[in-house]
Amino acid sequence: xxxxxxxxxxxxxxxxxAPSWYSSLGFALVIAALAGVAAxxxxxxxxxxxxxxxxxxxxxxxxxGLTPYVDQRLGGQLTPNRxxxxxxxxxLLVVGVLVVAGAIAxxxxxFGQGFVFDALLAALAAVFALRLLVVxxxxxxxxxxxxxxxxxxxxxxxxxxxxxxxxxxFLEIGGPLARSYLSRPEVAPEELLVxxxxxxxxxxxxCVFYAAAVTxxxxxxxxxxxxxxxxxxxxxxxxxxxxxxxxxxxxxDFFEQIGEEAVVPVTVLSFRGSDGEKARFVLPMIHPGPMGxxxxxxxxxxxxxxxxxxxxxxxxxAGHDFNLVTARExxxxxxxxxxxxxxxxxxxxxxxxxRVTEGEATxxxxxxxxxxxxxxxxxxGFADDVEYAVGxxxxxxxxxxxxxxxxLADAHNCNNGLAGEDLxxxxxxxxxxxxxxxxxxxxxDALAGADRHSLSLGVAWDRTPWEPIDGIGPLGIRVAVxxxxxxxxxxxxxxxxxxxxxLRDSLVATLERQVDHAEVLxxxxxxxxxxxxxxxxxxxxDVEALRAQVVDLVEAATADLxxxxxxxxxxxxxxxxxxxxxxxxLASHANAMVQMGGALAGAFILAVTAVxxxxxxxx
Numbered sequence: 001x002x003x004x005x006x007x008x009x010x011x012x013x014x015x016x017x018a019p020s021w022y023s024s025l026g027f028a029l030v031i032a033a034l035a036g037v038a039a040x041x042x043x044x045x046x047x048x049x050x051x052x053x054x055x056x057x058x059x060x061x062x063x064x065g066l067t068p069y070v071d072q073r074l075g076g077q078l079t080p081n082r083x084x085x086x087x088x089x090x091x092l093l094v095v096g097v098l099v100v101a102g103a104i105a106x107x108x109x110x111f112g113q114g115f116v117f118d119a120l121l122a123a124l125a126a127v128f129a130l131r132l133l134v135v136x137x138x139x140x141x142x143x144x145x146x147x148x149x150x151x152x153x154x155x156x157x158x159x160x161x162x163x164x165x166x167x168x169x170f171l172e173i174g175g176p177l178a179r180s181y182l183s184r185p186e187v188a189p190e191e192l193l194v195x196x197x198x199x200x201x202x203x204x205x206x207c208v209f210y211a212a213a214v215t216x217x218x219x220x221x222x223x224x225x226x227x228x229x230x231x232x233x234x235x236x237x238x239x240x241x242x243x244x245x246x247x248x249x250x251x252x253d254f255f256e257q258i259g260e261e262a263v264v265p266v267t268v269l270s271f272r273g274s275d276g277e278k279a280r281f282v283l284p285m286i287h288p289g290p291m292g293x294x295x296x297x298x299x300x301x302x303x304x305x306x307x308x309x310x311x312x313x314x315x316x317x318a319g320h321d322f323n324l325v326t327a328r329e330x331x332x333x334x335x336x337x338x339x340x341x342x343x344x345x346x347x348x349x350x351x352x353x354x355r356v357t358e359g360e361a362t363x364x365x366x367x368x369x370x371x372x373x374x375x376x377x378x379x380x381g382f383a384d385d386v387e388y389a390v391g392x393x394x395x396x397x398x399x400x401x402x403x404x405x406x407x408l409a410d411a412h413n414c415n416n417g418l419a420g421e422d423l424x425x426x427x428x429x430x431x432x433x434x435x436x437x438x439x440x441x442x443x444x445d446a447l448a449g450a451d452r453h454s455l456s457l458g459v460a461w462d463r464t465p466w467e468p469i470d471g472i473g474p475l476g477i478r479v480a481v482x483x484x485x486x487x488x489x490x491x492x493x494x495x496x497x498x499x500x501x502x503l504r505d506s507l508v509a510t511l512e513r514q515v516d517h518a519e520v521l522x523x524x525x526x527x528x529x530x531x532x533x534x535x536x537x538x539x540x541x542d543v544e545a546l547r548a549q550v551v552d553l554v555e556a557a558t559a560d561l562x563x564x565x566x567x568x569x570x571x572x573x574x575x576x577x578x579x580x581x582x583x584x585x586l587a588s589h590a591n592a593m594v595q596m597g598g599a600l601a602g603a604f605i606l607a608v609t610a611v612x613x614x615x616x617x618x619x
Contacts, residue, residue, distance in 0.1 A: 024084035025064055028091050032057030035095045038102075055160055056091060063087040063131075063153035071149040076139025077250075078149065086134055090127040090153055097123035121203050122609075128154040129210035129608075136218060137237035143215045151207070158203060213608050217601065231257055251294055252326040259325035260579030264318075266336035267407045267570040269373055270309070271457050271480075272346055273562050277309035279459050279480055281373065283407050284333040285316045285388060286577065289323040289526045296324035297526035299333070300495060301474050306334050310459045312478055312493050314375065314409035315524040317391020319384075319425060322577045329575045336573035344567035345369075349452035350482065353489040353517045356443045359435030364519045365443035366482065366489060368455065368566035370404040372447050375491070375519050376436050379414035379504045383424035383432070385524075386410045390426055390433040397437050398444035405568050408440065411521045412497075413504040415536065456483040458560030460553045470541045471496050473525040477549060481515065481557040488515040490554050496522045497529060500538035507550055514554050 019027075036052015037045055067083040078086075101119030131150035132143065140146040218234065225233045231254070239251030269281040288299040304311035324330065347369030356363045360381050365374040376386070376394075391408055398406045415424055426432045458481045466472035475495035482489045490511050504520050511518035528535045538546065 019081070019085065021064060021080040021084035024081075024088045025061060028060045028064075028084075028088045029053055029057045031088075031091060031095060032060065035098065038099070055157075056094065058160065059153050059156035060087045060091045062156040063090070066152050067149045070152065071135065071139050074140065074145055074148060076135070076149065078135065078139055082138065086131060087153055090130060093127060093130065094120070094123045094157075097126070117199070121199060121206065124154045124157050124203060125206035125210050127157075128207045129214050132211055133214050133218070136214070137234050139238075141232070141234055143211060147211060154203075154207065158200060162200065209611065210608060213604055217604050229258060252328075255290075255295065255323075255325040255578065256576065258578065259576040261574060262322065262577045262579070263572050263574055264322070264333075264577075265570050266333055266340060266573050267405065267568065268337050268340040268344070269368065269371070269407050269566065269568045270341065270344055270346075271564045271566050273457070273564045277307070278457060278562075278564055279309045279312060280307040281312045281314065281407060282307070282337050283314060283316050283409060284336070284573065285318050285322070285391060286324055286333065286575065287318045287320055287322045287385060288315070288524050289320055290578075293327065293527060295326060296330055297529075298327070299324075299330055300523040300525045301527070302330050302334065303337070304475055306337065310461055310478060310480075311475075312480060312491070313475075313523055314493060314521050315412040317376075317386040317394070317408055317410050318388045319386070321579060322388055325576045325578065329577075332573050332575050336571040340569040340571040343569040343571070345569075346565035346567040348454060348563070348565045350455040350484045350566065351447050351450040351452055352484050352487040353482070354443060354446045354450070355517060356439050356446065358439035358442060360432055361435035361439045363436075363439045363443045364489070364517060365398075365447055366484075367403065367447040367450065367452075368568065369452075370402075371406065371566075371568035372398065372403050372444065373407045373409070373568075374398060374440060374443055375409040375411045375521055376439065377411035377413055377504065377519070378424070378426075378432065378435075379411075380502065381424075382414060382416045382501065383412075383426060384415050384498065385412075386426040386436065387428055387433070389428045390436060393428075393433075394437045394440035398440040400441060401445035401448035403444050403448050405570055406440075406444070407568060409521060410524075411504070411519060412524050413499045413520055413522055414501055415498040416501055451485075453485040455564055455566060456561045457481070457564040457566075458483075458557040458562065460556035460560060462549060462553060464549060466541050468528040468535075471528050471535045471537045471539055472541070473523065473527045475523065475525070477553055479550070479553040479557040481554060481561065483561050487517075488558065490515045490518040490557070492518065492520045492550055492554070494520065494522050494537050495525050496537035497524050497526060498522055498536045500536050500543075503538040503543060506543075507547060510547060510551060511554055514551070514558070518554075520550070 032052045033049040034052070035056050036050070037048045064080070064084040064087040067087070068078045068080050071078040071083070097119050098116065101116045105116050128147075128151055131153060132146055135146040135150045136143060139149070222233045225231055225236075235254045235257065236251075239254040264285045266282070266284040268283075270277055271279040282303045284299070284303075286296055286299070288296045290297065300313040303313040349369060351367040353364060353366040356365065360378045361376055362379070363374050363376045365372055377383075391410070395406045395408050398408065426436065459479065461476060461478040463474070463476040464472055466476075473495035475493075477495070478493045480491045480493075482491075492507070492511070499520070499522060507520045508518050511520075522537060
């Protein structure tokens with residue numbers, strides 16, 4: 001992962017699930033009641049609260065109920081949960097503006113009730129602008145079509161002002177019946193009696209002006225995306241909001257637009273004991289991202305569900321360009337794993353494991369029959385993902401000595417988070433890439449000519465008490481211990497995304513008091529990155545408790561040793577991934593949008609606020 005991709009990954013901290021519509025409405029009514037107590041001055045507190053609910057809460061309720069219906073009738077996709085959350089945010093905007101305006105009116109004799117009402121008009125127009133932006137992003141690109149559902153909350157608030165301020169008394173329309181229903185100032189707070197018909201013309205004009213500003217803002221932000229990537233930023237926002245509010249797959253639909261077809265190997269290493277499959281290592285050469293459960297973010301758990309024995313899904317040599325665009329693509333990989341299982345030929349012999357160090361790369365390798373499992377680490381150096389091309393080259397080099405097939409895993413077990421410009425990505429042409437390729441060749445040569453002996457295997461796992469917020473995914477910690485000619489090797493797989501510097505070395509040193517060789521790997525699951533972009537193993541949990549857990553599991557796996565057979569096979573799968581350089585381009589555009597978009601939005605807000613103030617002085 002590059003620094004730019006790290007910034008994009010950090011957007012995952014904004015991912016959450018919107019509350020149910022009734023929760024949003026309940027909170028909105030409570031806020032409206034409190035605002036009524038603060039704003040109105042009747043004889044009873046409960047009456048103030050009721051007026052707040054009526055004049056502030058009712059437009060929120062109307063917008064929450066009507067917006068999804070109207071939007072969906074126009075072909076949109078706003079749901080009740082999304083609409084209620086949006087209505088609540090807009091109510092908070094109105095209340096916030098009124099509180100500030102009221103405080104200014106109290107502290108300054110130059111400003112009175114008229115100033116507070118002018119602020120209310122500006123807040124209602126701002127509500128329309130905010131809703132227009134969100135509806136354009138979520139449902140409709142057309143500002144004209146989006147303005148219909150976007151105007152509901154402002155229109156509802158304006159309608160209440162019209163009726164309860166007695167504005168109709170200024171107009172030469174209607175008879176007694178119309179005046180009875182359209183003019184009710186006698187039951188309204190006296191603060192509303194300052195309203196005149198021209199105020200509604202001003203509100204309409206401000207809404208048109210704000211809508212034009214929103215449309216221009218979107219066009220400016222959208223232009224770089226359309227020019228360089230041929231897609232709209234609204235598609236990205238639509239998918240992101242959909243995932244936030246409903247946990248939908250709309251963000252995957254966006255990723256699918258930018259994706260490219262790729263052919264990836266899926267390698268399976270299965271161990272079979274007297275009672276059937278005992279363990280299964282599955283390694284698709286894709287990256288389990290981009291974040292959360294989007295795309296292949298939850299791939300390790302899905303692989304684990306497929307296996308009959310205890311599943312071990314280590315991290316492949318692939319970076320973010322090989323993120324799956326949708327979770328549907330995972331099924332394609334699992335189908336390829338099934339085909340590989342059907343082709344397995346089991347052997348009951350294996351070599352002792354060998355450890356090879358070349359430059360910064362250290363590989364632990366062991367052959368099972370004519371096939372080999374290898375895992376590579378750059379610890380104690382910091383490293384993140386190994387590029388797809390580097391992994392393919394290393395596998396090919398490892399087979400030069402005579403091995404039939406190789407499963408090469410990136411141990412992914414030492415990094416310094418998102419610090420620095422270079423986050424340790426191992427790219428083609430780098431010294432580190434040649435360290436891995438040469439190390440794989442040396443390991444392959446050593447295994448190809450090594451003696452074979454009977455093989456025993458023991459496994460153990462624990463879900464652990466830790467959760468994704470602690471940096472541990474649902475697979476917990478899994479251990480496989482092999483025994484060949486009295487040599488024992490422990491493979492420890494932690495369901496997490498990389499490890500804190502030094503932790504891998506410390507754990508390996510501890511374990512090699514129990515066994516001859518050991519390696520600690522992570523799955524690189526991105527489930528843990530719904531919390532924050534980094535969240536490495538050891539960052540948010542007790543390291544000593546982790547060490548004790550790993551030691552206990554290695555002891556349990558050693559006690560579980562029994563003779564087994566092993567078989568390896570590889571199939572290819574055609575999937576849609578982000579594609580070469582698309583991750584970097586997307587990250588650059590998204591980061592620029594976040595950084596520059598905030599400043600641009602601030603400039604637009606200042607401009608429209610200044611024009612609004614001028615309008616108030618002129619009218």
